[in-house]
Amino acid sequence: MRKEVKMGIFGLCLVIPSFLLLSVIVIIPIILSFFESLRDESGGYGLSRYVYLFTDEGMRANIVFTLQVTIISCVIVLAVSYALAVYMRFSTGRLVDLIRKTYMIPIFIPGVIATYGLINLLGNHGWLSRWLLLFGGTLPRIIFDQKGIIIANLWFNIPFTTMLLSSALAAIPNAVIESAKDIGAGRLRIFFRIIMPLSYKTFLVAVTFVFMGVIGSFTAPFLVGPNAPQMLGVSMEQVFSVFQEREQAAAISFFTFLLCSVLGYFYIRSMVKEETARP
Amino acid sequence: MFRMKKRFTVLSALALSFGILAGCGTANNNSAGSAAAGGSSSPAASNSASSSAPVEIQFYFTGSQNVKNLWDQLTPMFEEKNPDVKVKLVYIPSGTGAQPTYDRILAAKQAGKGSGGIDLYEDGLPVVTQGQKDDLWDTLSTSSVPNLAKVDAKTMQDVANLAVPYRSSAVVLAYNSEKVTTPPRTLDEVFDWIKKNPERFAYNDPSTGGSGSSFVTTTLYKDLPEEAIHNDDPAIMKDWDKGFATLKELGPYLYGKGIYPKKNQGTLDLLTSGEVDMIPAWSDMVLEQLDKGQLPATTKMQQITPGFNGGPTYLMVPKLSDKKEAVYKFLDFVLSPEAQTVMIKTMHGFPGIELTNMPQDIQDSFKGVSEGFRNFNVGELSKEINKRWQSDVAAQ
Numbered sequence: 001m002r003k004e005v006k007m008g009i010f011g012l013c014l015v016i017p018s019f020l021l022l023s024v025i026v027i028i029p030i031i032l033s034f035f036e037s038l039r040d041e042s043g044g045y046g047l048s049r050y051v052y053l054f055t056d057e058g059m060r061a062n063i064v065f066t067l068q069v070t071i072i073s074c075v076i077v078l079a080v081s082y083a084l085a086v087y088m089r090f091s092t093g094r095l096v097d098l099i100r101k102t103y104m105i106p107i108f109i110p111g112v113i114a115t116y117g118l119i120n121l122l123g124n125h126g127w128l129s130r131w132l133l134l135f136g137g138t139l140p141r142i143i144f145d146q147k148g149i150i151i152a153n154l155w156f157n158i159p160f161t162t163m164l165l166s167s168a169l170a171a172i173p174n175a176v177i178e179s180a181k182d183i184g185a186g187r188l189r190i191f192f193r194i195i196m197p198l199s200y201k202t203f204l205v206a207v208t209f210v211f212m213g214v215i216g217s218f219t220a221p222f223l224v225g226p227n228a229p230q231m232l233g234v235s236m237e238q239v240f241s242v243f244q245e246r247e248q249a250a251a252i253s254f255f256t257f258l259l260c261s262v263l264g265y266f267y268i269r270s271m272v273k274e275e276t277a278r279p
Numbered sequence: 280m281f282r283m284k285k286r287f288t289v290l291s292a293l294a295l296s297f298g299i300l301a302g303c304g305t306a307n308n309n310s311a312g313s314a315a316a317g318g319s320s321s322p323a324a325s326n327s328a329s330s331s332a333p334v335e336i337q338f339y340f341t342g343s344q345n346v347k348n349l350w351d352q353l354t355p356m357f358e359e360k361n362p363d364v365k366v367k368l369v370y371i372p373s374g375t376g377a378q379p380t381y382d383r384i385l386a387a388k389q390a391g392k393g394s395g396g397i398d399l400y401e402d403g404l405p406v407v408t409q410g411q412k413d414d415l416w417d418t419l420s421t422s423s424v425p426n427l428a429k430v431d432a433k434t435m436q437d438v439a440n441l442a443v444p445y446r447s448s449a450v451v452l453a454y455n456s457e458k459v460t461t462p463p464r465t466l467d468e469v470f471d472w473i474k475k476n477p478e479r480f481a482y483n484d485p486s487t488g489g490s491g492s493s494f495v496t497t498t499l500y501k502d503l504p505e506e507a508i509h510n511d512d513p514a515i516m517k518d519w520d521k522g523f524a525t526l527k528e529l530g531p532y533l534y535g536k537g538i539y540p541k542k543n544q545g546t547l548d549l550l551t552s553g554e555v556d557m558i559p560a561w562s563d564m565v566l567e568q569l570d571k572g573q574l575p576a577t578t579k580m581q582q583i584t585p586g587f588n589g590g591p592t593y594l595m596v597p598k599l600s601d602k603k604e605a606v607y608k609f610l611d612f613v614l615s616p617e618a619q620t621v622m623i624k625t626m627h628g629f630p631g632i633e634l635t636n637m638p639q640d641i642q643d644s645f646k647g648v649s650e651g652f653r654n655f656n657v658g659e660l661s662k663e664i665n666k667r668w669q670s671d672v673a674a675q
Contacts, residue, residue: 125552144535144540222541227484227539227669227674228675238486243662243666
């Protein structure tokens with residue numbers, strides 16, 4: 001008993017520094033910005049800033065637009081990354097080697113530079129449209145449009161997500177798959193019964209990362225996106241530093257935090273389930 | 280116990296320094312005793328310390344990259360001549376943090392903490408007048424900054440001697456002379472041209488850069504009386520309706536059927552790539568980029584009448600700065616014909632001092648160039664303009 005108490009105190013001591021750091025740089029700012037967002041124009045407290053978020057036409061359009069971009073980006077990123085990871089795990093050959101060596105390159109290119117490159121590539125007078133012109137085609141509008149933001153998000157998120165999923169797939173032992181094959185399981189069956197369940201947790205981690213990365217993105221939406229509707233990050237910057245309505249900006253940021261925390265809830269719930277299921 | 284310890288440290292430090300000084304004294308064959316040597320050489324040491332550690336002034340400025348290049352060039356020139364002053368440049372890219380800098384000066388004043396470590400600040404007229412209300416800026420005079428005599432007295436009167444208009448630039452129409460043979464000369468002709476040449480004109484999002492902002496403001500005040508542009512009474516906001524209707528109507532005729540690029544450079548990029556034929560732009564940016572070959576040589580400029588709003592950029596000294604003497608020295612240098620010449624050559628703007636003070640060749644190069652801009656002073660209202668533009672024009 002005595003030893004257990006000691007160990008408990010020791011454990012707490014180990015946790016306290018990181019918890020303090022977390023509260024100073026994450027929890028307290030969230031609480032402060034929540035209180036700031038409750039201040040209305042006359043200086044009193046109320047929900048007027050949040051009412052504005054959902055009643056102002058432009059702001060509502062921004063929210064819908066942000067969710068659209070985020071969900072489309074998440075679906076495409078995860079589909080492509082998962083396919084790539086599975087392909088790299090279970091195939092061999094020169095092509096696989098090449099993909100394995102190159103797929104991480106985008107991580108090392110700074111965001112602004114990549115975005116500028118995308119503008120040059122996909123812009124109205126960019127390389128792609130010039131090549132298309134040779135064959136008599138025209139390029140639809142990509143830059144200054146939703147498509148541009150989504151393409152930029154793919155570029156930023158696919159490499160890291162693929163890396164995450166690859167490591168999860170690499171952890172699946174070959175023996176399991178081979179023994180399943182031995183007792184006559186087909187490819188699809190192996191995929192859905194063995195590979196999917198074993199990589200499901202990492203998949204959830206990847207969804208969380210992509211979702212939060214995209215919903216809070218700024219550089220690409222600012223440079224590539226349309227003037228209206230805007231992503232919430234761009235809108236927040238405008239409300240904060242151009243219109244100088246700090247309380248309104250705080251409300252937008254708190255709302256974004258709520259959106260992220262919904263996903264965080266599912267993530268944590270599945271983690272807790274797993275923990276308690278352990279003997 | 281603590282005090283004892285402290286006393287001991289002080290004593291030992293003294294002993295040590297006397298020891299060192301005594302060593303110096305004997306090395307110099309000083310006939311006086313070691314204590315006398317310490318006494319005589321310590322003021323000398325502190326003197327040399329103050330001259331070897333110059334006063335450092337913090338200069339916060341905002342603008343596009345060309346403004347940064349200018350100060351990067353001027354500061355070493357100044358420091359070379361004035362080794363006792365060091366200028367620390369703090370660059371804030373335009374459209375990102377100018378207001379927080381102002382807030383910082385104001386907050387420092389309210390908290391009784393001097394000027395918040397900011398000794399010199401550069402910004403436009405709205406900030407000068409805002410600071411006048413908040414009583415933030417130091418009143419300048421020719422006795423502290425002699426070269427102020429070279430600045431147009433009327434301009435100084437406009438800002439009640441609270442700021443130095445060190446350079447000016449104008450917003451003009453920049454166009455591709457291969458495609459446009461007769462550029463518009465009035466704002467109505469510009470609107471006409473836009474409608475006759477769909478998708479060949481662009482102006483940037485007014486909240487991200489001055490040239491787009493100038494286009495929007497000039498349109499809003501087109502049919503309003505001349506005094507309106509010096510009025511910051513919110514009552515005038517309802518008179519904007521007609522101007523916003525015009526901007527909204529122009530939307531579908533603009534580049535990409537209503538795409539407003541970000542920042543001053545955004546529209547210049549479109550002009551460079553040939554995606555549009557005409558844009559409003561800062562004259563200094565166009566001239567600089569023509570000079571470097573970044574814009575096609577066929578690019579020309581045209582000012583309309585009455586002009587787009589433009590005007591001087593100001594330097595302000597926070598009243599509570601404790602390094603004013605050094606700042607005055609720097610201001611005097613900035614207004615010297617020598618520094619102004621560098622400024623014209625790198626920025627291609629108009630000089631802040633009157634042309635008659637400039638070298639003859641520069642005076643000649645400005646022959647026939649009229650002022651070409653009007654000074655708008657609508658104060659806080661510019662924020663409202665941006666807000667309404669976002670909801671009425673961008674999100675139509």
